[in-house]
Amino acid sequence: MSELRTLLADTTMKVLGDIRDASLEASWKRITDAGLANVLANEDSGGFGGTWEDALIVVKACGHFATSAPLPEAILATHLAQAAGVALTDGMVTICANATGKIDGTRFTGTLRGVPWGRNASYIVALIEGTLLVASRADAQIEEHQNPAAEPRDTLRFEGAKVENALVEADMLPALALLRTGQIAGALDHALELSVGYTRERQQFGRPLAQFQAIQQQLAVLAEETAAAGMAAAASFKAMDRGDAGFEIAAAKLRSNRAARTATGIAHQVHGAMGFTAEYSLHHLTRRLWAWQTEGGNERFWGERLGTLVAARGSKAFWGDLVARNE
């Protein structure tokens, strides 16, 4: 790892570790002070000037710490706004991957659904038919919802609201899938850590659970799935740095969803009833892992997309297409 990347990793771990029990307001101040949302922003605008591989460090850490703030979303929003040449003013910014409505000049009428921390954000970056818009939360009528992990996922309705907008080449749903893939990898890392730690301490039949082969074999699978999700995240973020990452994002979200599906089951099983309590920390990870499998597209969604693509290319092109992604 480069020196700069090590610095980024250290800062991220420190900040996200510190704010675990802090209020959203206090958390966001720490995040802003450390410049974590600007990891992809270019250096001229005071950003870190990083790559997507750098961004993965932050996004993965958000998963690891089950961070209760829209930091991955803010990284993406900041990046997209910059790519579109739209300036963002200070304040919490989030994204919306489910936007409907119309832009008429500088006026937006429509609905933004599933907005992470929509009720708290100052701005929301969304895409409507190739146009990026930055809407102000103050102009919205807000309907509060939450995902299974109790993270805000709000619906914001706008009626002729003034928005900044510009054309941009981007697609929000794959971008959200990419973020969730990174977060899943981080959360699985932590769930594995907790599971190994717990089974080494918990004694039954006169010895630690970790000494039972039945437990060892399950934890090995948990480790394998965690490794697969980590690989999928690393390779898809790297593909973003190369350019077109549509294939990788589809494959990575499919694989990390599967990993999350298998791994949450194992993590809970080896924790017994303790892992099912509100007090113990496992659910901060597993409830997010359940939510994130749906957000950014589930296996059915990406399976159909990838399957359609592969079938259209046919049997003879399959392998050449697959290896071309790395060459």
Next chain:
Amino acid sequence: MRKFHFTPFEMPEAAKALRHEVRAFLHEELPKTAPATKARSWSGGDAEFSRKLGAQGWLGMTLPRKYGGHERSYAERYVVIEEMLVAGAPVGLHWVADRQSGPLILRYGTEEQREKLIPRIARGEAFFCIGMSEPGSGSDLASVRTRARKVEGGWRINGQKIWTSTAQHAHYMIALVRTGDGETRHAGLTQFLVDMRTDGLTVKPIANLTGESHFNEVFFDDVFVPDSMLIGNEGGGWQQVTAELAFERSGPERYLSSIRLFLEFLRVVGENPSELEKQLLGRMTAEMWTLRQMSMSVMGKLAAGEDPAVDAAVVKDLGTSFEQELPRLVQASARADVTLESGDPFDDTLSYLLQSSPSFSLRGGTREILRGIIAKELGLR
């Protein structure tokens, strides 16, 4: 607790051109066989084809030129072997020699052994088998009882190996045998190069459930092996064997064994797949993409001189689970006209892989052993 770090590997520029070269060669030289035969790939063999690969410079690729190798990169070798597997080339005869015996001899062998054997491996003329399992010693490899007794000028081996793949075609076996009773179970084991034509050595093929014979029993009745054929250190066999494992467990053959069926499925599904077929294609593609990234990550570590044995165990368990599940999933979603009756290329391929797939998670270290290795790395045992 140790964490697993799989990092993306970027194929070097040279890989692309080499891949084209290999494809062009396969287009010309690959024996025209049915898909079900191609599905055998590294379980099948063709001595003439092996020699052609040798002539192309595609065996012993990473080994030094002075022993007849080609000093190519690990990545280049990787490209060649994955193209062979995907094409369904009959590469089984030289597979072990190229993958692990050559590198093992280079690393632990004497100068004489290197000069004598590596050039023949690189030409596709010397085939190897691995003598590890015994009737009483499968997953518990350290319990091997085949014994070598020191005699004038060499050793006399007595005992029996079993499940030895391609022993009936191999010129040499690299056998792990007991030469002493050390303080631990892992001590006192030694590797020998055994010429398969030696007096007292008998190979008896064992038919597997499909009726084909890939693995064998090998009997040693006072088989003489000269001192010059001991590999590495007397008593160092265990360490040498475990050093091979990263090579043995991380390659593309650990997730591509059912690729022929995937390609056949894609062919019969055509351009208008059903929703169910799209789902299956999408998910299997995602698995293969991820496994390939992981397998290449291990290759990158091997190339950098690391020993990623546990990473390789992760790749093998995930990879073989995938290639084993693939025929079952394809069977479950195949259209009603797929009857599994012989005579159709798709049905024959599915039928063969359904039956051969149990071996995928046995050969080269069982699933349970691999998971035990991973658990140990996690600090659980």
